[in-house]
Amino acid sequence: MIITRSPLRISLGGxxxxxxxxxxxxxxxxxxxxxxxxxxxxxxxxxxxxMILKYSQTERVTDVGAIQHPLVREAMRLVGIPADGLEIAAMADIPAGTGLGSSGSFCTALLRGLHALRNGNPSAAELAEQACHIEIDRLREPVGKQDQFIAAVGGVTCFRFHPDGHVEYWPLRASSDTLRRLERNLVLYFTGYTRSASEVLREQDTKTKAADQSMIDNLHFIKDLGLKSKEALEGGDLRAFAELMNVHWRSKKKRSGNMSNSRIDEWYDLGLKHGGLGGKLIGAGGGGFLMFYTEDAEQLTDTMTEAGLQQVPFRFDFEGTRIVSGATPSPALRPAVRRAA
Structure with missing residues (x-):
């Protein structure tokens, strides 16, 4: 038996x-x-x-092509695993459709386990690229590469996505004290709304491909905010980072009328009035988790809990996708950090 795990993620800018x-x-x-x-x-x-496959549904198949779960089907095809004498079960700490990158985490965890069946040992970057190939190239989902790479690599990480498809990544160069304060002061609240990320992102993808100038200008601005967020975090100015979260959310809402709703807007405003210095909705939009930066987590959490939102505590994960049982991870399983030139 092989057990693997992949972390979920939060976006800090860009x-x-x-x-x-x-x-x-x-x-x-x-x-x-x-x-x-x-x-x-x-x-x-x-x-x-x-093959017995257990997730939110249960499947029993004798041929890989008959698997209904698209990520499982394509991952098994990619690695070359036949659909016999095998049982696969998936479990998650947080349900899918909540903006924390669950499909990317699912895919990298599954690929890590399937490769282990064949004594394969891809690097973190190779694992992420395979997961991206499945979602973007094979399944034609209008998603990006963030979720697969941060799941595979772990940590608090900067990513640059080059036109040729190459992904460059390196650890955020923030002090240990800044990372501790950031981890302590970021709080997540579940809105109760779930949605398909691909459905929300499809509008952005379509408009960008059509060279819609307003969409492209918006994404240019978001990228600039990501760079400014990096500078604020590396400089230890977490209040400046919090304000950038607010600017990011206001700009992000302009991309689509489906990005938010009246309840989410009310909760966001409520959070800023009761201890939140900055906030935004995590993920593609439309539901999931509200994230705030606060220096008074007790007041904020009391307020948001009273409003009906559930807090989900977390810490940063620096391990990335890994095998936790059934095989001995070698050094190559650990994320290989690619530093910027």
Whole structure:
């Protein structure tokens, strides 16, 4: 039996510029952080002449092509695993559709386990690229490369997405004290709304491909905010970072009328009035988690809890996608950091 896990993530600035429709012409940049809320994959060899797949549904198949779950089907095809004598189960700390990058985490965790079945040992970058290939190239989903890479690499990490598809990444150069304060003062509240990220991102993707100038200008501005967020974090100015979160959210809402709703806007305003110095909705938009930066977490949490939102505590995850049982991770399983030139 092999058990793998991948961290979920929060975006700290520049989100949305990781889609191919943008970075192929303009180069993308963002900062993201992996958190200690995970997707777990369990893979077990059995004596049955079929494959049993358990997630929110249960499937029993004898042929890979018959698998209904698209990520599982394409991952098994990519690695070359037959659909017999195998049981795969997926579990997550946070449900899908909540803006924390669950599909990217699912895919990297699954690929790590499938490669382990064949004694394969891809690097973190190779694992992320394979997950991107499945979602973007094979399944034609209008998603970016952020989720797969931050899941595989872990940490608080800067990413640059080059026009040729190459992804450059390096750890945010912030002090240990800044990272501790950032981790302590960022808080997540679940709005109760779930949505498909691809549905929300499709409008952005379509407009960008059509060279819609207002969309492209918006993404240019978001990328600039990502770079400014990096500078604020590396300079230890967390209040400046908090204000950039507010600017980011106001700009992000201009991309689509489906980005927010009246309830989310009310909760956002409420949070800023009761201890939040900055805030935004995590992920593609339309639901999921509100994230605030605060220096008075107790007041903010009391207010948001009274308003009906659930807080989800977290810490940063610096391990990335890994095997937790069933194989001995070698040094090559650890994220290989690519530093900027």
């Amino acid at each position: 989100g949305g510029t990781d889609l191919p429709s943008y970075y192929r012409d303009h180069t993308g940049f963002l900062v993201a952080a992996a958190i200690d809320r995970h997707v777990h994959i369990v893979i077990n060899r059995t004596i049955l002449p079929e």
